[in-house]
Amino acid sequence: MSFTRVLKRWRRGVIIFSDLAIIIFTFYLAFWIRFLDEGFLFPKYFRIFKQDLPLVVIVYFISFLLFGLYRGLWRYASVNELIRILKAITVGALGVVVGMVFVLGLRDFPRSIFIIQPLLLLFALGLSRLGIRVYRRILPALTSGVSDYKQVILVGAGDAGEMMLREIQRHPQGGYKVVGFVDDDVKKINRDIHGVKILGPVNALPRIAKEKHVDEIIIAISSATREEMRRIIEVCSRTNLPYKTIPSLSDVVGGRVSFNQIRKVEARDLLSREVVKLDLERISHYVSGKKVLITGAGGSIGSELCRQLIRFNPQLLILFGRGEFSIYNIERELREKYSSIDVITVIGNIKDEKRTRFILGRYEPEVVFHTAAHKHVPLMEVNPCEAVKNNITGSRILMEAAEEYGVKHFVLISTDKAVNPASFMGASKRVAELLLQATAGQSKCRFSAVRFGNVLESRGSVIPLLKEQIEKGGPLMVTDSRVSRYFMTTSEAAQLVIQAGAMGKGGEIFVLDMGSPIKIIDLARDLIRLSGFEPEKDIKIEITGLRPGEKLCEELVAKNERTETTWHEKILLIKPNRMDVKELRERVTELEILAAEENIQGITKKIKEIVPEFNHQI
Structure with missing residues (x-):
């Protein structure tokens, strides 16, 4: 030794x-x-x-x-x-x-x-x-044995930059050597941190990188706004050098990565989202030691909910979904990290009433997170009956089973497309919200819904599609230069959904703070630059026209909805606005019959009766 x-x-x-x-x-x-x-x-x-x-x-x-x-x-x-x-x-x-x-x-x-x-x-x-x-x-x-170091420059001489410098100095075996900082704070220029000089502002990066023979750039700013991050990336692109960034603080706090795991700059870095503050005591009160069921557990939001919920030590985590491979993947991941927690997988479809009731009757979950849904707008425009069957009938079956088998907390995942819907997908989610509010009015179970916009990197969403088009050399297809959408990261959405679930008393719709909407054409340009190309010069962007059911911009709250703030700065409350339960259920039953008959014209009329603001041509 x-x-x-x-x-x-x-x-x-x-x-x-x-x-x-x-x-x-x-x-x-x-x-x-x-x-x-x-x-x-x-x-x-x-x-x-x-x-x-x-x-x-x-x-x-x-x-x-x-x-x-x-x-x-x-x-x-x-x-x-x-x-x-x-x-x-x-x-x-x-x-x-x-x-x-x-x-x-x-x-x-x-x-x-x-x-x-x-x-x-x-x-x-x-x-x-x-x-x-x-x-x-x-x-x-x-003793590292590293003789050929990569010369790097750090963008940002704040706390994150200082932490990154210390990590690199402590671990020289990583092969990095910091030759300087750049920072826009004029008071810091020409000063040094741990012997490393702050050489100039960010705009001087191309000149400094050339003078110092820099091999790589590391962006070490944890609090940059979206516009600041876009400017930094644009300057980095002019150097023709590879550039990376540090993990977001939310990932570090969530335990998914350590601070020194440098990675490529990604679209989520442009969102400038703050770390979510959670009331762990409230969450533990309704999750810890309880049986928790997640529908759609293999999906983007469902699987992230599993990752977040298991940290609160539920007695049993039930993964309910249709896709066997995605369910298998999340089960394996959870078992590897949390072998002491009991995890059960259930393959099934919430539209299968007998199967759904059997599952809830057998395992008797106390908490249900309902994420399973058809979410793809263009697909549901050509398959509207399936939107009704899955998003409305499936939700109704699950709510009724939750009432019957004593579920205490039921959280429905909704969407901003449910507000003044222009698509069958959005309208079906709005009907599900109304059903939930009506059911909550006469139930001991605390039914609540959480409404939010797009989730970055979720399957079938805009960012993976644009990335795929970039890999093929373009062009990038954008439906309209004016189209904008709300975005948040998967982990942030899941954390806020869990927190909102702890607030629900019955019938509320919680709306998550999504920040400012982002134009899709700006997002496309950013992704092109992140891939090392120049928009229009290297990769073209084509405007294709709005698709059926697509809106220029989404809304999170309708004009007739009464909103209140909550103790959490990122969660807004929409007060219950219940329809007559008997009348609503009769109309939903008629809607389900029309969907079973594949009567598209009929379901369009019936949805408009339930959701008058549904803006769709028959």
Whole structure:
């Protein structure tokens, strides 16, 4: 076993032994300094030194333990740790004084030692901790075996940039060497962080990269707005160098990645979404130790809900879905990470009433998240009967089964397309919302819905489609230059859905704060640049015209809906606006019969009776 491995294995013992040696040495040194000019007296006081040494060592060591000097990782030692050392030495010194007075007595003991030794001890311990940091930084560089480093420049000299620099300096085996920062804060330019200079503003990046022979750029800004991020990417593109970014803080906080996992810049980096703040106590109250069922568990939102919910230690997680492969994938992922949580997979279709009732009756879930739905607008325009069968009939069957088998919380995932719907998909989701509100009015179960816009990278959504078109060399198809949509990341949507579920009392529709809408044509241009090309020059964008059921812009709240704020800044509440239950269910039954008969004209008329704002030509 090498010396380095021995140190790693016994490092706490080595540090304790070192501290004890420092206490002894500084106590001796304090006597030596005190009698430097009176050497003839030293032999007499050396006897006092030996007599009092055990007390000094024991008192200081107890103080060090009380202040937790051996709990921290000293390779990350900072000012806070030095303050902790100062407190421990101060208390230890007072303890030594008390011990001398009441145990050993102060006769013949030189009082100046009480001042000299603590000062020496503070200096020596601080120096030893600094030595640990220097050792941890230099040793990897000497033993990494990396001789050909990539010269990188960091964009952003804030907290995230400083953290990234420290990570790179601590792990030279990663093959990166930071040659400088760029930052738009003029007060920072020409200053340095950990010995690395801030060379200029972001706009000067092409010139600086050339002068410093930079191989790669790392964007280290966790709080950039969408416009700032777009400008930075545009400047990075002019360097013709590869550029990457640090993980988002939401991913780091969520435990999905560590801070030093540098990755390519992606579309989600342009959203500028803040980390979601969750009330963990409220969520735990209705999820922890409970049986939780997720429909559509293999889908984008469904699978992310599974990942988020399992962290709250449910008693049982039931993954309900049609696609066997997607259900298998999420089950395997969850079992690998959370082997102690009971996970059950159920293949089935919510339209199958007998199967759905059997599942809820057998497992008796206390919480249901209903994400299963047909979501593709153009497909549902040519298959409207299927939109009714899945999004309306399936939801009705699940709600009725939830009532029958004692579900306590039921959360329906809705969409902004349900507001003033222009498509069969949006209209079917609006009918599902109305059914939920009507059912909630006479049920012990807390039924609520959560409405939000597009989720980045979800299957069949605009971003994967545009990426595919870029891979083929273009052109990118955009239906209208004016079309805009709301976007949020999958993890943010899932977290807010879970939080909203904890708020529901019955019949509410919660609306998630989606930020500002983004024009699809701007998104297309951004994706082209992120792929290393220039819009129109390398890859063309074609305007194809609006598709059936497509709107120029979506809305999150209708004009006739009454809204209220909630305690959570990103969740808005729409107060229940219930229709007559009997009348609604009669119309829904008629609608389901028309869908079973494949009567498209009939279902269009019937939906307009239920949802008068449905803007669709018969």
